[in-house]
Amino acid sequence: MSDTTPAAAALNHWNRLIQLAAASGSYADCLHLYSASLLAAGLRGNASTFPSLAKSCAVLRLPGLGRAIHARAFLAGAAVSRDAFVRTSLVDMYAKCGRLPDARRLFDETPRSSRTLVAWNCMVSAYGRSSQVEEAVAMFNAMRRGEVRPSGSTLVGLLSGCADALSARNVGVCLYGYSVKSGLDADVLVSNSVLTMLVRGNQLEAARLLFDHVENKSLVTWSAMASGYLQAKDCVKVFDLFRVMRETEQSMDSVVLVNLTAAAALFGNLLVAKGVHTLVIKGGFQCQDDLVASLVNLYARCGDLLAAKEVFDSVHCKNAVLWTSMLNGYVECGCSDKAMETFDAMLCAKVEPNKATLLAVLSACANLGSLNLGQKVEEHVIAMGLQSDLQVSTGLIDMYCKCGSIQHARKIFESVFNRDIAIWSAMINGYACNGDGSEAVALFREMQNRGVRPDAIVFTHVLTACNHSGLVGEGLNCFHSMTVDYGIKPSIEHYMCMMDLLCRAGHLSSAMKFFMDMPVQLRNQVLAPLISAQRAHGVDSSMGFVSEKLLSLDSQNSDHCVLISNMLSCLGEWKKARNYRRLISKQGLVKKPGWSYIELGA
Template structure:
């Protein structure tokens, strides 16, 4: 029997040695087990231990555990073999149960379970088990520390990692290369690069693993230059350069183009590494090939990435994804789609990364419908993917779609992050949806994101644009950190709601707080000056614009032209317009409209005709401006010609505003037959402005019949508007039909319609002061043309009248 047991032990040992080779060792294990049972040696602990080990190494962990459970008297070796089998099977609960039931635990037992748990999704459990091991008085080995340090890195548990480092020094394992490399990995993953550098510099013989870990940590922290120098040092001192080290340094090159290196230098460095790859024969390594592709793609050399792709002996889904992302980054959206089709033809099924990358490419190409198609193919989009599509909708001004997508995101229980909230707040701001904005505010408080500067900026913008300026100011005042975007949101909100003096105060505070105004800041302030018709303040802002170098910015320039035009200073507006080196359509429109609004219709037409000789193409706003100019200058033939050219020459469908301008031009000239022809064919007959314009023309030309027709439409569309009652009454009075005039006034009174009073204001040295008709300033200054002797007029810089209620 002893000889037979020895023979079986030899057979089992031979099978164990072969377990790393071909799979037939599984059959050998089962055959050997059968012979043990046939020989009546099922209770032989030594043989059963070898069987447990053989089953485990042969990929049959369930058989190993069954063999263990059959042991009548398991020993420490039995438990260790069973624990190893459970870990190999991924049954960590069984492994931990075996460890608890083990009569005498040793370092090997603990190390096996701690290592398996550390590699799982529960690194915190591995640290807890490590504490249990220490409490039993067992000293950690280099294997223990390596596993525990890996768990510390996964959890960014720097304090625990430092304690492990201290213990390694205490037990004399700090010089063990295995432990040193694990410490390097822990420090770099925890973001403590300074500790990693000190450790690396103190290593007696760093190997390729040490250099690779250190390079990766330096690159991730942004010290790309140091990472690349470390690779040069590695090669110089003769440390073996392996594919992993090459992939790490290629990652540093890819990252270099966003740091202190220019793209050109990053490419040059990458090409040097590429040459090394060819010389070392690493080109067959899939990971190295993918790293090369990634480096070229991120350096915008997607053509070189394609060459690497075509030279690779085998590719993976990662390779295809890198290529698709590369084409998307350089804006070659069609090429990215072509690669996606080729990928599927080659037998590779796109995964969620593929669709996410294509989604980003579609958004960059501003093809939101295709982006939505890609999004819908992702089974469980991450919050980043949701944000990408939400941002795309928002950027394309599809704010209602943005909100609908956000609601769908909520229904799928995807928790929003700071980017999500900021995008939705932007859409609420643009649409003026205060209630949803308040809900998002509540969600930000619940998620503890309301103090995040990105979210707080969105809240300030949303509340200010929705008319809740006071709430916006409260949020603004509570912000611990503010950037220029936040200041701009506050200034813009104040300016939009005509709180112009408050806007100027905030602009002043912004500068006093060390913030440099941007184009948005200046555009808002210039618009405030335009609303106030304040040339002195406008000139001050203009001077600051020149000082800060924004005079050639087309947005600021357009605002300045608009400001000078609204203040009636067309000479300065034209001077600045001519000074602009680059003009967009907005600048042209503001200049043409400025001429039109200031009664210089001929100049408006002249400038429009000059614009047509340039590369700038008119849009619908341009035609509103030039038709307004024609109307004010009595250029009826030109107005008709321009109107007719809109659709035929430029493909612009006339809007209600264009019909209004044409009717105004015809009405002012008394061409009422042509007016009736235009009204008959225009599609928009329920717009009150058209009928107001027609009624005003009828007043000038005493056309009672057409005036009555226009007034009836206005009584139906806008019964509380006093203008049609007053204008129709004026027509009757001018024709001597005083009875009809009285009847209209009586109708107005019976309907509770009250004519608004006109008002004027002055720029005084103590600030702007406004006056309604019949207000008293020493004397009646309703017209602001007469002042009593005791009224100080020395500080008055300008006098303005609001003509909106002149009728």
């Protein structure tokens, strides 16, 4: 058919419209033009038609429609189906839609002479994105054997898989060596990929060396390095990095400011928070959802809930992320009742909660000990189909345990089949908090029998359970197992639990021996239960030793002052005891009163 025929002219017309739609990002319109106009006109399409259609299916993640487009290309004739650009676009479509076997089959069916660099890169990137590093490297090596020179995009695709797969970091380092040897390290995209891989692997010193070596740093380069320092909770280095960035007159974007806001939240200084907020306003980013949510979190972390609420109220159309930030702010500052009010307002505003929202609300219910509210939140969990989510299940278990409904918590626990260590830990802690030490220890044994390795937090919960229930033998066995069988170094929490357990049970000689075996730098922190036990069980020969340690306790703590005064009275040191009582009044120390929460109308 000649290019001058009406059919050819019509096909060229529709091809131009389809290509323009795809180029402008109107992918749905691109597909509609093909089906409703080109096909409706009885035209099959040619090699210029299908790359734009395949790209549209790839972006919209429509593998079923993409397969139909592939079939149409086959029906359009051998010249079309064998065209290198058509095949490459289809390989890319299958790869981006997660249909790797289909992509690989079409790639293998393509003659070697027709395999373009883009097609090779599509396959390498697809394997990299799915963390199939061995397949990606094999494809990379086959590419080199086929005398196709890898590009920067090839290495970026490979390095993306190495960044996510811990076992592939050595491969990533080798690839960086190849990039240096081949001169591809000058490509900032390659440098950014290596930098990201090093940051995710916590190799910050190597990452900083590479960062300093990159000459033409992009915003991604700066953000990747900043995220590494954030990961290490080194907020000072994030601020220092930002200062250097400003000196180079590098422009800012929302990602840079989100990192800076997160660093300020770690710093926890209100003056710094206001300075970062000013930068956000000066940069014109105060209306961006992610930054507003970060600012709300920042002010809440600094303890200024009024400022957090002002930022929150400044946004008219609030999304779920912003509502959740405000909720979390109230929970973290101990205002769980305000968090529940905010959740009600969110529902009234017809904003659908997400998983993070429900986790925050469950924490609020747990803090309030409100079983009635917790049950209502569980209804939302079920309605959203999140009851099988491990994090949500853990939150529900924690909430029900803290609300005293241990049976309901156990029911949820039993319904979870793929239990991780967090959910075991929550249930064990639930029994500990409810005074059922025997059940906590039994569940701990079951966890070990199922091959789940306990961590330091689980051991804290088990020791707490033994402490609350007076299970001295189990507590000693547990502490021995933690240090000997699992090689976990005890923290101050573990030592406090053991000291309290031994002292409460009246095993003062064992407590003194345990005290002497502790690291010297931690001894002062466990003196309080030891002194209380000495008072409760009468003065003995060890009192002289304990009295020598009294003055090393924190004199700014009112509880310690009262304890020291009482102990000195027992020792007959009336003058010193009176001085500590005077110290409480002189320094204005006040013991915080306890409080209880009663739910009305539950």
